[in-house]
Amino acid sequence: MADGRLRRIPEATVARLPVYWRALLELAEEGTPTVSSEGLAEMAGENAAKVRKDLSHLGSYGTRGAGYDVQLLTAQIGHELGLNEDWPVVIVGVGNLGRALANYRGFSSRGFRVATLVDADPAKVGQMIGGLVVSPVDDLPALVEREQLAIGLIATPASAAQGVADRLVAAGITSLLNFAPAVLTTPDHVLLRQVDLSIELQILSFYERHPLEVAMRRAKMVGDLAARPAPSF
Amino acid sequence: MADGRLRRIPEATVARLPVYWRALLELAEEGTPTVSSEGLAEMAGENAAKVRKDLSHLGSYGTRGAGYDVQLLTAQIGHELGLNEDWPVVIVGVGNLGRALANYRGFSSRGFRVATLVDADPAKVGQMIGGLVVSPVDDLPALVEREQLAIGLIATPASAAQGVADRLVAAGITSLLNFAPAVLTTPDHVLLRQVDLSIELQILSFYERHPLEVAMRRAKMVGDLAARPAPSF
DNA sequence: ATGTGTGAATCGGTTCACAGCC
DNA sequence: GGCTGTGAACCGATTCACACAT
Structure with missing residues (x-):
């Protein structure tokens, strides 16, 4: 360069x-x-x-x-990548997925640290999950400020995701990782990435129905890597 | 066309x-x-x-x-996309993430159905999770045959992922969705997709450290969608 | 001799702009 | 008049192939 x-x-x-x-x-x-x-x-x-x-x-x-x-x-x-720095993240939504994320060892492995859990459901607020107390959504501005949060994970139902994104952005979050199956809109200064499980599965089922395309897609890659011996057949 | x-x-x-x-x-x-x-x-x-x-x-x-x-x-x-068909899937690894996936309502919503849970840990085999009994890894060939499984989800630790992928492929699985933070190798006829949480976070932290690039990346998209009014600021 | 760094060629995907159909 | 379907232009990313540094 x-x-x-x-x-x-x-x-x-x-x-x-x-x-x-x-x-x-x-x-x-x-x-x-x-x-x-x-x-x-x-x-x-x-x-x-x-x-x-x-x-x-x-x-x-x-x-x-x-x-x-x-x-x-x-x-x-x-x-x-900023991996020397400390990146406290907030997880919104402590359902199945949110809890799994909260307990996931593995991003704690490099710089990332679940600092805050938030949920809209009053019944969940106050619960203890992975060593953290669940806070109400209204506390977001104060939490973002206090914990210096920049990154938010959205693990709510699809119907709540846009509202949560809006509140996270309003509270000062600038990076969002959305796990809810919904298309979100955010201002230009916010970076938004999607992780959508059922889209991944639908892509797989598409290629299950179009097996020729799998072969062709991968044929071009021959020689990319010293093709490990395929197990059995 | x-x-x-x-x-x-x-x-x-x-x-x-x-x-x-x-x-x-x-x-x-x-x-x-x-x-x-x-x-x-x-x-x-x-x-x-x-x-x-x-x-x-x-x-x-x-x-x-x-x-x-x-x-x-x-x-x-x-x-x-094959969404009329029934797609039974197998989840390998019933740790935090595997359990969350097993309980996830949302892919059940269209065609996808968790048909089988598998784990290498003898202590987990036999457990009941989301209405399913956890089977040992050795049962994979029989399960794939019996349940007509084509799609496998890998939710094991990184160190186990390649071995699991090999066994899934050997058992006849042709589509894999890997959640473990590891690069996997599979034969050409198998479609492999990665969902890597910590890579997503690292991409976010990269752009947190390079905020100008976020603005530029998104600037070109102006007009894409009738930019919803940004919440507050 | 080895293996990086990089222009040039190529490829896949996006955007433009408009001809054609309702 | 409105909106699709599509060739053409464009753009970013990948691959090629080789000059150059060690």
């Missing part, structure tokens, strides 16, 4: 950085000092050209002939 | 069909007989041109000057 300090990292690259970072962490743990784009590609389920292009967007952290320094690259990616 | 019966529906389109379908269902319930690409776009959070292009891949189901017949289009999309 010739190091022209005005980085614009493509969205597709951003979405893969966490995968590289996880692979690098694994390499660091086993003490591997350097890794090639080829090696990293295999661990990340991508191809080497893509890995090199992706990493080049961060700067020039590789060494020609030798590969990438694992420690250095881990630190750089972690820095870009 | 001139109806040249060799449809190749773009992947991006497939991923949006469930959103259109949900919107159409809503319209059908309130008795709206037809909808324009503009109207559907607003409900789906897309723009009208994209909706028209997407729908054109299915065939010519609109009427120029009038829009799309809600009933007809719902049926067509539902048909493509």
Whole structure:
């Protein structure tokens, strides 16, 4: 990138950085000092050209002939992703999914920390879940302020999701991860991502009904990764 | 599409069909007989041109000057997605997340049905969760055969995920939805999708650290949808 | 000799703009 | 007049292929 300090990292690259970072962490743990784009590609389920292009967007952290320094690259990616910082998150909705998220060890693993639980149902307010007391929705502005919350997870029924999003945004939240099966609208400065279980399943059932397309979709990827021997058949 | 019966529906389109379908269902319930690409776009959070292009891949189901017949289009999309059929799924791993998935009402809402729960932990085998008994992993081949399972959800720890995927594939499963934070490898005929919570959060924290990019990413979308009045500020 | 970094070619997907049908 | 269906233009992302640094 010739190091022209005005980085614009493509969205597709951003979405893969966490995968590289996880692979690098694994390499660091086993003490591997350097890794090639080829090696990293295999661990990340991508191809080497893509890995090199992706990493080049961060700067020039590789060494020609030798590969990438694992420690250095881990630190750089972690820095870009903000993984050194502490990210307190709020979960709204403590039904099945909200409770599972609240108890999920795994984002606590890097920087993310469930700081607050909120629910609209008065019967749930005051309950203790995963070591936290459930607060009423009206407390959101105060909680966002006090806990310095920037990220909100919406785990309510679909019908409540837009209202909750509005209140989160009004309270000052700037990143939302919505698990409710509903299309949400937010102001431009708010980043909104969807995780929709039943959409994922519907995509799978589409391809179950169109099996030829699965083969063709994946055929182009031949050689991407040293195709592990397929188990049995 | 001139109806040249060799449809190749773009992947991006497939991923949006469930959103259109949900919107159409809503319209059908309130008795709206037809909808324009503009109207559907607003409900789906897309723009009208994209909706028209997407729908054109299915065939010519609109009427120029009038829009799309809600009933007809719902049926067509539902048909493509296989939503009339019954899709029994198996969930492997009944930890926090697996249990939440097992109890999730919402994919039961259309065609999908949790038919089987499996876990490697002998202490969990035999437990009753959401009306189902947890089976041992070794029973997978028999269960897949008996229940005619095609879709598997992996909700195990990362370390177990590849092994579980291998056993599911060996048992005959052809679609996998992996919730474990691990890169999996499967044979070409198997469709694999990832849902990775901590990657989603890391993407959010990246953009929290690069707020200018959020604004720019969304600026281009101005006019996409009749920007609902932003709540307060 | 090895493996990065990057222009150039390519591809898939989105947007534009309008011809054609109701 | 209104709205779909679609070629053409455009754009972002992926892949190719190789010059260049170690």
